[in-house]
Amino acid sequence: MGLLENIALGIETAFTVDALLFCFIGVSVGTFVGALPGIGPLVSVSVVLPLTFGLDPTVALIMLAGIFYGAQYGGSITSILLNLPGTASTAVTALDGYPMTKAGRPGLALFINAVASFIGGSLAILLMMGFAPTLSRIALSFHSTEYFAVMVLGLIAASTLSGGSTLKSLVMVTFGLILGLAGMDLNSGAMRYTFGIMELTDGVSLIAVAMGLFGVAEIINKMSVPAVPGATDRVRRIPLRSMLPSRKELSSLWAPILRGSAIGGLIGALPGAGPSIASFMAYACEKRVSATPERFGKGAIEGVAAPEAANNASVQSAFIPTLSLGIPGDVVMAVLLGAMMMHGVVPGPQFIPNEPAMFWGLIVSFWIGNVMLLILNLPLIGIWTRIVAIPSRVLMPTIMFFICMGSYSISNNVFDVYVTLIFGVIGYLFMVFRFPPAPVLLGFILGPLMEENLRRSLVVARGDPLVFLDRPISLALLSVSALLILVPLVKSIRNILAGFRGSA
Amino acid sequence: MAYEGAQLSIGTLTRIGPGFFPTALGLLILLLGLATAFETEDVVFARNSVRALLCISLAILTFAVTVERLGLIVATAGVVLLTSLAHGRPSIRTVSAVTAFLSVLGILLFITMLRIPLNPVF
Numbered sequence: 001m002g003l004l005e006n007i008a009l010g011i012e013t014a015f016t017v018d019a020l021l022f023c024f025i026g027v028s029v030g031t032f033v034g035a036l037p038g039i040g041p042l043v044s045v046s047v048v049l050p051l052t053f054g055l056d057p058t059v060a061l062i063m064l065a066g067i068f069y070g071a072q073y074g075g076s077i078t079s080i081l082l083n084l085p086g087t088a089s090t091a092v093t094a095l096d097g098y099p100m101t102k103a104g105r106p107g108l109a110l111f112i113n114a115v116a117s118f119i120g121g122s123l124a125i126l127l128m129m130g131f132a133p134t135l136s137r138i139a140l141s142f143h144s145t146e147y148f149a150v151m152v153l154g155l156i157a158a159s160t161l162s163g164g165s166t167l168k169s170l171v172m173v174t175f176g177l178i179l180g181l182a183g184m185d186l187n188s189g190a191m192r193y194t195f196g197i198m199e200l201t202d203g204v205s206l207i208a209v210a211m212g213l214f215g216v217a218e219i220i221n222k223m224s225v226p227a228v229p230g231a232t233d234r235v236r237r238i239p240l241r242s243m244l245p246s247r248k249e250l251s252s253l254w255a256p257i258l259r260g261s262a263i264g265g266l267i268g269a270l271p272g273a274g275p276s277i278a279s280f281m282a283y284a285c286e287k288r289v290s291a292t293p294e295r296f297g298k299g300a301i302e303g304v305a306a307p308e309a310a311n312n313a314s315v316q317s318a319f320i321p322t323l324s325l326g327i328p329g330d331v332v333m334a335v336l337l338g339a340m341m342m343h344g345v346v347p348g349p350q351f352i353p354n355e356p357a358m359f360w361g362l363i364v365s366f367w368i369g370n371v372m373l374l375i376l377n378l379p380l381i382g383i384w385t386r387i388v389a390i391p392s393r394v395l396m397p398t399i400m401f402f403i404c405m406g407s408y409s410i411s412n413n414v415f416d417v418y419v420t421l422i423f424g425v426i427g428y429l430f431m432v433f434r435f436p437p438a439p440v441l442l443g444f445i446l447g448p449l450m451e452e453n454l455r456r457s458l459v460v461a462r463g464d465p466l467v468f469l470d471r472p473i474s475l476a477l478l479s480v481s482a483l484l485i486l487v488p489l490v491k492s493i494r495n496i497l498a499g500f501r502g503s504a
Numbered sequence: 505m506a507y508e509g510a511q512l513s514i515g516t517l518t519r520i521g522p523g524f525f526p527t528a529l530g531l532l533i534l535l536l537g538l539a540t541a542f543e544t545e546d547v548v549f550a551r552n553s554v555r556a557l558l559c560i561s562l563a564i565l566t567f568a569v570t571v572e573r574l575g576l577i578v579a580t581a582g583v584v585l586l587t588s589l590a591h592g593r594p595s596i597r598t599v600s601a602v603t604a605f606l607s608v609l610g611i612l613l614f615i616t617m618l619r620i621p622l623n624p625v626f
Contacts, residue, residue: 167539174533181529216560223556223590393594394602397584400560401606404567404583417568425561432553 007129010360018059019365026063027369030070031077031377045335057343058358062365064339068332069315069366072275073117073373076308080109092279093311096303103299108249112301113308114377116257120309121370123261124268124316128363131320144456145468149477151450155443156481168435176443179204181451204444208407208419213440216403216424219396221431249301256286256302260309268314269321275311282310316366323347323359552591559590577607 029048045064052060080097093113100109155173182204260282267278286306322333326347340347345355407420430436457468468474563586571579581603588594588602 167536171533171536174529174536178529178533216564219587220553220556220560220590223560223587224553393588393591393598396591397587397599397602398606400563400583400587401580401610404564404571404579405610408567408571414568414572417564417571421561421564421568424564425557428557 010364022063026066027070030067031074092307099299116308117312120313124313144453148453149474173443176440177447180447208416212420212423213427217427256306260306264310264313268317278314279307282306
């Protein structure tokens with residue numbers, strides 16, 4: 001099937017009334033929820049998931065996906081206006097977006113945000129259209145050995161490429177891996193880390209952990225700073241004129257947007273790396289590439305454009321490994337994967353050949369969703385921000401309420417609420433000790449998968465561990481992982497040695 | 505600052521059986537954790553930390569304990585009250601208003617629409 005025919009098929013699927021309606025609902029909910037600090041796409045996708053049972057699988061996925069990329073957009077709104085990132089990936093946008101607000105140009109920042117996100121998303125969609133089928137053909141030659149190597153690379157990439165201490169990220173990843181193992185081992189029936197608690201037989205719930213680690217911890221963090229009255233109420237009407245960039249600014253925006261999209265598109269496609277990493281990297285890249293790096297952190301427009309393009313691009317391209325390899329590119333992808341399986345659709349190498357309508361329909365709907373976001377949000381910027389300026393006295397309890405209800409409704413059991421509580425406390429301690437929480441989730445999801453693949457590879461290779469180095473793809477992937485760790489290590493050892501020599 | 509809590513000394517069955525991954529990971533995290541002890545970074549505990557931590561934890565705890573026995577409304581009230589306490593002095597008006605609002609919202613959204621088996625009242 002040629003590309004054009006595929007697109008036609010996609011358009012046919014995506015332009016039904018149902019699909020359009022739910023796409024719209026999805027992106028609106030996504031934007032709103034993304035703007036609320038503490039509730040992100042993960043929680044809302046999980047909460048909305050049970051509601052989608054009655055829907056056609058494609059339509060359900062369209063909506064859930066809409067929530068996902070809508071949230072990236074929404075999270076940026078609060079990052080820029082209130083310095084409160086709505087989602088982890090938009091924290092970077094706040095670095096230069098919020099100073100712009102303080103300088104009186106919030107409209108410009110929001111406008112750049114909208115446009116950069118749109119372009120980033122669209123470019124990534126093009127990437128998807130071109131590469132997803134190819135990737136799935138490659139995927140068919142992937143066996144458990146390669147899967148294991150890919151996951152290793154994903155986890156290591158996530159640890160080394162995100163800002164902050166690589167070592168700490170690695171610790172977090174390992175912690176996540178261990179957490180993921182809790183429960184009954186499928187191969188032997190042995191109970192691992194269950195401490196005799198029956199509810200742990202199926203393992204710890206991902207959503208409960210996520211809500212605790214991110215949601216609760218963030219709230220504790222917010223509340224640990226004594227209340228500053230009047231800090232959150234300066235959002236008035238934003239005149240249209242101030243939203244548009246000057247011509248000079250416009251010309252300087254192309255490159256960051258393109259770079260950001262490229263970085264986002266590539267990173268999103270890696271399993272285990274998602275929008276947060278993409279936006280951080282795009283920002284770091286811009287800063288390094290710029291002729292005037294001092295402007296960053298004070299309102300540099302590139303500092304808003306690049307991360308935004310990156311995070312939307314990565315959200316779209318995260319669908320590539322999810323749909324064609326069956327490996328989630330991101331935490332939310334994992335939940336979406338679960339949703340697909342519940343509807344009886346199995347993503348993986350067989351997906352595209354078996355369900356072309358769903359695949360191409362999804363892709364076209366992504367594009368529609370992006371357009372909707374652009375149209376929706378530009379004029380509505382004023383209204384969104386007023387909702388978001390709710391005083392924290394009201395906002396925080398509301399979020400807490402949703403977190404509690406959310407974790408209870410996972411399996412109608414208070415156990416999960418306790419899990420959220422415990423991980424909330426742990427998460428806060430992580431924050432204080434500067435241990436990044438995101439890698440934990442990645443490790444958590446990939447843990448059981450990795451073990452499965454490791455086991456299978458070893459069984460097939462009759463216990464020979466060198467099999468990972470024998471197979472070319474696996475070797476390549478593992479080498480990249482090793483490089484990612486070794487290069488900075490060597491650099492820092494050299495620094496230490498130079499320090500000795502200097503002081504000697 | 506070393507993160508001590510990651511001392512998992514569990515190694516159940518040490519063959520290529522269920523114990524392999526956990527033991528390997530346990531060792532790994534031990535090593536990595538020790539290595540992070542060499543990275544010194546400033547730890548900042550914001551002024552209101554303890555109170556925030558306690559109040560929020562109590563809020564969730566209260567919810568967990570009361571929601572099934574005493575119903576959604578009571579649990580909601582608990583959460584709202586305790587969360588507000590984390591941050592200065594809450595006004596009775598705000599707390600009641602938010603509780604009322606959330607209770608209604610919660611009943612509509614969760615009990616009616618999502619069919620979660622909870623009672624609004626005991």
